[in-house]
Amino acid sequence: xxxxxxxxxxxxxxxxxxxxxxxxxxxxxxNMFWYRQDPGLGLRLIYFSYDVKMKEKGDIPEGYxxxxxxxxxxxxxxxxxxxxxxxxxxxxxSQLAGNYNKQFFGPGTRLTVL
Amino acid sequence: xxxxxxxxxxxxxxxxxxxxxxxxxxxxxSDYFIWYKQESGKGPQFIIDIRSNMDKRQGQRVTVLLNxxxxxxxxxxxxxxxxxxxxxFCAESVFSGTYKYIFGTGTRLKVLA
Numbered sequence: 001x002x003x004x005x006x007x008x009x010x011x012x013x014x015x016x017x018x019x020x021x022x023x024x025x026x027x028x029x030x031n032m033f034w035y036r037q038d039p040g041l042g043l044r045l046i047y048f049s050y051d052v053k054m055k056e057k058g059d060i061p062e063g064y065x066x067x068x069x070x071x072x073x074x075x076x077x078x079x080x081x082x083x084x085x086x087x088x089x090x091x092x093x094s095q096l097a098g099n100y101n102k103q104f105f106g107p108g109t110r111l112t113v114l
Numbered sequence: 115x116x117x118x119x120x121x122x123x124x125x126x127x128x129x130x131x132x133x134x135x136x137x138x139x140x141x142x143x144s145d146y147f148i149w150y151k152q153e154s155g156k157g158p159q160f161i162i163d164i165r166s167n168m169d170k171r172q173g174q175r176v177t178v179l180l181n182x183x184x185x186x187x188x189x190x191x192x193x194x195x196x197x198x199x200x201x202x203f204c205a206e207s208v209f210s211g212t213y214k215y216i217f218g219t220g221t222r223l224k225v226l227a
Contacts, residue, residue: 004157040122042203042217043158056212090157099213100146100165105157 003027004106006091012112019078021109023091029104031097032074034058034066037088037108049074050097081113122201124222133191135221137204142185144216146207149178149189152220153200161189161202191223199225 007022025032031050035043035058045058047066055066063085067075074093078085089109094101127133139147145166150158164171164178164187171178177190187204203220207213 009155040219042219043205043215044217045214058214097213099207099209100163101207101213102148102160102163103215104160105150107155107157 004093004104006106006109008109010110013081014114017081019081021076021089023074024072025093029093029095031094033092034076035090037090083113086113122220122222126224126226127194128226130193133194135189135202137187137218139185139206141208144206144208147187148205151200151202194225196225
């Protein structure tokens with residue numbers, strides 16, 4: 001089975017702090033994704049990456065950046081955390097790019113920004 | 115995860131009965147769909163997928179039905195068990211410069227003993 005792990009399950013940070021969320025997958029997948037999940041909304045795509053050192057903006061990239069230095073690791077960075085970034089953050093990976101890419105998710109990181 | 119179900123519709127089903135969870139999708143050009151299950155405190159788990167050249171696909175205890183005419187997707191769970199209690203949501207693959215998913219907000223399934 002694909003295993004996607006995220007560095008923290010729960011995180012509490014203060015406004016203005018720089019926050020790093022780490023994601024690692026063990027199935028040699030090319031593609032990795034970061035989403036946020038909020039009550040009443042579907043998952044929203046923040047950033048994704050189809051290869052090492054490649055990144056593309058998703059639907060809500062503002063206030064975030066990403067890093068993909070190694071194939072198995074995809075990091076989400078909040079340069080200066082704000083309270084409206086309090087959310088559940090989900091990382092996913094998939095083997096295929098393009099259509100029919102079956103995404104597998106990590107357990108999520110619940111981030112609270114005070 | 116926690117609080118993802120605050121505003122969700124809820125389906126309550128007696129243990130052993132069949133469950134039907136519905137999803138309306140938005141894009142008539144979407145040709146690939148996935149159902150996910152999300153238990154409290156966990157990430158979404160892939161259940162079953164279907165391509166638009168099919169109307170029906172069956173897995174173990176689950177069946178997905180696709181009606182392209184009305185842009186409707188359903189997930190049927192046979193002989194619902196307590197372990198099926200979770201939030202279920204669908205995802206449709208859309209092309210907008212690249213392929214991305216649009217995720218539904220989900221339905222909470224409660225299995226009554």
